Amino acid sequence: MTKTEKKPGIVTRNLNVTFNGVPAIENIDLELHRNTVTAVIGPSGCGKSTFLRALNLMHDMTPKCKVTGQITILDKEITEYTGVELRKRVGMIFQKPNPFPDMSIFDNVISGWKLSGMHNKKFYNEIAEKALRNSDLWDEVKDRLKEPAISLSGGQQQRLCIARTLAVEPYIILMDEPTSALDPISTQNVENTIYRLKSEYTFIIVTHNMQQAARISDVTAFFYLGKLVEVGSTRKIFTNPDEKLTEDYVSGKFG
């Protein structure tokens, strides 16, 4: 499996998620291609995050949450993966930077390997440097790798979380509002990172920020009240959407 093939990385068919019997997303049919950046937009509570978390089996942790329908990830049914196997291929970045607070910067970057029981220190240095360079953090932290991760600024912490995810070498990276807790400059740094890495990875970004979706994504999917309203090239969604609802949302008439 080469990473550059232009074929679907993620396909969902009739995907439903319910919490306590209440549907959060209903009948989502989506095809997300490899090496593209897909933005998922929509007002609060429309099921964006719920959709994203279904893609790396994160709902398994939530009691009384039920996921039905078909998800195909990298040409394989999601049910054929264990959680561990899947999440090594499908990484996730969260809204609030969540570095491990009692680990150093270095230990955070290699935590995915270390906690999975790979103990080769020489390999660690290589992985850490590559991942930190990829997330544009290397120059800022190369002299202080042993310092605690929480000594970094919020924006740096988020890029550290990206480095930590990149270090595991996933194919797909899910991002749940990755910049909503960051200042504009940190946001720009993260966006640059995504832009630069999109030839190697498949990104799916949930965002509240429509300018962000317009800036960095190739494809945009608009969710409303748990349903997929429209999906298409970002240019089309923002300039000439098929649905009236989409047009109203991207032009700021509601949200």
Next chain:
Amino acid sequence: MELNSITYSKAKLRRRKFVNALMLSLCVVSALITIIPLIYIFFYTTGAGLSSLNLDFFTELPKPVGEEGGGMANAIVGTLILIGIGSVIGIPIGIMSGIYVAEYSKQLFANIIKFLTDVLTGIPSIIIGIFVYGIIVLPMKKFSALAGGVALGILMIPTITRITEEMFKLVPMSLREASLALGVSRWRTTVSIVLRTALSGIITGILLAIARAAGETAPLLFTAFGNSFWSSSLDEPISSIPVQIFNYAISPYEEWHNKAWAGAFILISLVFVINLIVRIITRQKYENTV
């Protein structure tokens, strides 16, 4: 709205000020009542115990009545052994059941366990002693260090279970998710991320449980029993500081009374030092998180 449109009378205001002062002074008096016994006990046992404390107290066996000198060496070592056995039983069971309740069990089952551990915490320790007497001493047909250690271990379990659970709950969900999202397995996340983050709090709980168990007399009376000599094995009766204090204190001999005070001083110092360590650990914890 103008200020004088609020109706108030000077008499009402005076009354409120008086009630306020009264309540505040009651609070101050209560706070003093809380700490006075501790200060009194501390100074009294120090005064009475320190005079009969010498090197022999830590190295010698108890002497028979009438003979001068002697010490509590066997009781000090005995207490350490009993705490050791209690810890070997209480710490792993306490931590693991706490982890189960916090991370894995269904809500209903978790609530049942929480309720029962609360009840267990409230059960008088002498009843635990009787229980262990029934399950270990009677079948073995003798008092033993093992039985005493088991009794202390059972006493420690509910405290450690609850504190483990509470500390696990304080670890943010986002850390678990961060670890799982990296493809780390659930049990590894629990051990390497959640337990590690919660560890200083859990150690605090363990130390407090040990401090409590170290001073227990009642559950040891029918289990470890006591011993005037070195006990050679875990299935023999063993001496402990609290039981030794008890035996000396109810004796009619002045010399033994002094020994009891010295023992009490050692016990209080032990609890004091453990609490001090707890303070240091928790302070570091807060410095780290802020």
